[in-house]
Amino acid sequence: FVLVASQGLSAQKDTTFVADGNPIIKYKYTADPGAMVHDGKVYIYAGHDECPPPAEHYLLNDWCVFSSSDMKTWTEHPVPLKAKDFSWAKGEAWASQVIERDGKFYWYVTVEHKDVPGKSIGVAVSDSPIGPFVDARGSALITNDMTTERTKIYWDDIDPTVFIDDDGQAYLYWGNTQCYYAKLKKNMIELDGPIVYVDLSRFTEAPWIHKRGEWYYLSYASEFPEKICYAMSRRITGPWEYKGILNEIAGNSNTNHQAIIEFKGDWYFIYHNGGINPTGGSYRRSVCIERLYYNEDGTIKRIQMTTE
Numbered sequence: 544f545v546l547v548a549s550q551g552l553s554a555q556k557d558t559t560f561v562a563d564g565n566p567i568i569k570y571k572y573t574a575d576p577g578a579m580v581h582d583g584k585v586y587i588y589a590g591h592d593e594c595p596p597p598a599e600h601y602l603l604n605d606w607c608v609f610s611s612s613d614m615k616t617w618t619e620h621p622v623p624l625k626a627k628d629f630s631w632a633k634g635e636a637w638a639s640q641v642i643e644r645d646g647k648f649y650w651y652v653t654v655e656h657k658d659v660p661g662k663s664i665g666v667a668v669s670d671s672p673i674g675p676f677v678d679a680r681g682s683a684l685i686t687n688d689m690t691t692e693r694t695k696i697y698w699d700d701i702d703p704t705v706f707i708d709d710d711g712q713a714y715l716y717w718g719n720t721q722c723y724y725a726k727l728k729k730n731m732i733e734l735d736g737p738i739v740y741v742d743l744s745r746f747t748e749a750p751w752i753h754k755r756g757e758w759y760y761l762s763y764a765s766e767f768p769e770k771i772c773y774a775m776s777r778r779i780t781g782p783w784e785y786k787g788i789l790n791e792i793a794g795n796s797n798t799n800h801q802a803i804i805e806f807k808g809d810w811y812f813i814y815h816n817g818g819i820n821p822t823g824g825s826y827r828r829s830v831c832i833e834r835l836y837y838n839e840d841g842t843i844k845r846i847q848m849t850t851e
């Protein structure tokens with residue numbers, strides 16, 4: 544196998560491939576996976592690392608979407624969304640997550656705002672899980688308007704994760720260094736109440752919420768280089784009890800960004816490493832998938848990273 548694609552092209556048409564161990568996508572660099580299960584398929588929404596070596600910085604212009612019915616054969620679909628599809632954004636297609644509500648698909652993304660410092664969170668919408676998606680608001684959902692103490696922090700409005708609780712209430716969690724959450728209105732494109740600070744041990748970024756049985760799980764990247772840790776709670780709003788490391792540092796990548804899903808009765812941990820990049824992996828990353836297993840008390844067994 545030769546990585547001909549270097550940073551890889553942005554997909555123009557459906558391309559099907561069979562995953563052969565980790566990383567699952569070997570023809571282009573992919574990062575920050577957000578995963579969704581819908582109608583018998585898994586969808587992975589990933590950022591697209593394009594930084595050419597020897598440069599060492601984030602360069603991500605668009606996102607990718609991959610789908611599979613069996614976690615082995617995957618189809619990459621045409622580019623569903625670009626950072627510049629948000630007219631108020633300068634670029635930088637950072638971490639994101641898609642969720643379905645009432646037949647529409649909402650994609651929460653991190654981008655760089657044109658007019659305010661740091662990153663902002665936007666939301667796009669589509670009638671199809673593979674897009675195309677369009678800006679749902681015409682403005683940022685969460686941004687650094689510099690009018691409050693919170694928004695004077697430049698780097699904290701990144702890495703949105705969204706979760707709809709059993710009673711239908713949707714929550715958006717996000718953050719860097721400080722984690723936050725806010726309720727979303729039923730329309731999924733407006734906040735429904737204040738921004739709340741979340742108390743988490745050694746939080747860096749990349750929150751992800753999932754639920755199994757009576758437990759809510761908040762996994763997140765911790766320290767730097769990042770490990771993935773997690774906390775558990777009986778309530779979506781916490782308080783969260785720290786439960787330790789879920790995944791160790793992912794090879795030569797400083798970041799590790801995870802998604803956790805249940806698909807056809809099995810649980811999966813989806814993350815990125817620097818696995819196919821011979822020149823250092825923090826800016827040319829690759830999505831990987833591992834099985835995730837629980838203990839009887841609901842805690843999660845540490846992930847075993849594999850290349851198979």
Ligand code: FUB
Pocket residue numbers: 574575590601637638653701702748749798799800
């Ligand atoms: O890809 C850019 C940033 O790196 C993401 O937003 C973070 O989660 C980290 O993975």
